[in-house]
Amino acid sequence: MKTDHLYIAGLAGHLPRLWPIAEAVAAGRSGAEQARDGGWTSVSVADDTPAPELAAEAARLALKRSGLKAEEVCLVVHAGVYHQGPDGWYAANYVQDQVLGTTAPAIGLNQGCTAMLDAARLAHGHLVHAPQGSAVLVSAADNFGTPTWDRFTYAHGWNTGRASILGDAGCAVLLSATAGPLRIRSLALSSLSSWERLYRGTEDMFPPAAAGGGPRIPLGRRMSAYAEQVEDRDLRLTMARELAEARTAIARQAIDEAGVTSADITRVTHVFSGSPQYVEGLLSPLGIAPERGMLDLGRTVGHLGACDQFLALARLVDTGAVGPGDHVLLVGNGGGISLAAAVVEVLDHPTW
Template identity: 25%
Template sequence: MDHVGILAEAFYLPPDKKRVEDVFRDESVPFGTLSKNIDFQRDIGIEDIHVTSDLPSVLALEAAKRALDQSGVSAEEIDLVVDFTSIPEDYVGPTWSAAGLVQQELGLVNAFSTAVNTGGCASYHLALKSVMALMLCDDDVETALLFAGDRTPDLNKTYYPITVASDGGSALVLRKNADRARILEVETISIGRLHDVWYVPGLQNREPNEEVSEKLLHMYAKMDKFNEGVIPINFRMFGKVMDRLLKKLDLTHDDVDYYIYPTFSTWDQAYFMKKFGLTPDKVYTSALKHRGHVQESDMVINYAEAVEQGLIKPGDTVMVVSNGAGFAWSAALIRH
């Protein structure tokens, strides 16, 4: 039976850094404790993040070039290009195509370009699931390039009370029947009533007489809805999506060798491990301190770094799990 594997995963993080204490000062982030005596500023666990003035497409292009180089695939071999970036890119709205730009700049003359990017930080999984389904049902799609490029506005790095966002890009090259990093299955669950917990207002949602400013492109949270709708079910939904995935494959958590999880905060990572009985050597957490959260690219970057560091070895079964604004919980199981 045909399957899909990951030939290469790559990323690009701009060299300039900004200390998180300066982010908090510039953005007037509130002091004070959240639930369970957690103080956002004190306990976030992020010291600095990557920042840039480059457009998101620059970050995406660099990551895509690196993924192609690592995969050994030529530009002419790419049949499909998919953008899974989850925040506004070079232009606002879906009229402009970042995938089309990448196709042009990299000379992917035989590819079709599109986007799967409505799952927030779970867009990685939604793109994997969609592309894998397309590759397995269409004989003309053998090789695909997936990418993301994220640059948050200068004064919108803090996603209070969750994390601090870093700029960066990531990319994957998928190939039908590749031996490396076989994607066993992808599972997603969405809850529509939480569709607007996080949102970017844009021009169309200006208040009467409100001046046009960059703040219309900032990410905002409806805190009441977040606290009442997301927090009570968040880790239960993580468990549900992972259990559903494992059941499909007739596996259990005992069969999972390693976990890739977003770099949100120290308390979030600690609770994930406690909730599912995992030890720190089973979950990639070391990137949090000097990178923070890179949106949907967390999953690609954390996976790539874990491979580079020998934490993921050939033959390992890896659970890649995330949630995302919109609102979705997703998990993928990969046999590296």
């Protein structure tokens, strides 16, 4: 979808402390050696800071950078990959109260690793009918330091191609229909819902596991269990091929609808990986050099759930790695399987 009037007025990420992988290895942490061998050098760890507070920290800075008033935000959308706090409680309202203190609608979005891109699509539709000068706050955060996650081993048992580990972070973006130093020129969303069973594995859907009371989430073993159940030795290859083709297609769609070519893409933000092979496999089919990806940033923080793409975009802008006239491709996929891509044009040097 071509987006004619969707601007990024403010953007910020919030990273807690970085834990060197070498220290995790020395401490005998299970899976740390595989992470080191997979290219990871450190991982972002929030200790006991709640995920919604990570989002609020990023949102406060994004709002300040935008120059907008809290009253101009007509919608708040908050996302996270996993539980944000007590069951029966909703983090979007916390972010709104802590950052804005207003009565605009606050909505939680459970869409995994593509949630911020999905939220941008919802924001675009909302702003079309909102009063002139309105904005939408989109935030995301996760703290994977819970009893049900092991950030180093959650994907073991299934070949993800990137020896995935999980990091903690918050990210936020203020989207406007009128002005901003960055412009979202296109948004493309899709899904491969027939593969939802791969992430579900052979586990029962009811009763759902509580956030702190169940066993660790063995995402990789779920996938392996499903493959064994259907007795499909080629399942990994089939799924990997279909996912790669769909991800390439959605990225090409976003590039085409933005009215640019792969040669115009200055940088690409994506699901964070410690592996150069993953980045090459993602970008080479698009005719984009792997060096335009975010390998170096990713391998220092871990996979940050829904935050990867926009936190990386914030880093590119903040460090001056992109400037006026540059285009950044944001692309990702998440459990379910959801796919999303966007092209962002840098219009001006942000005042921040």
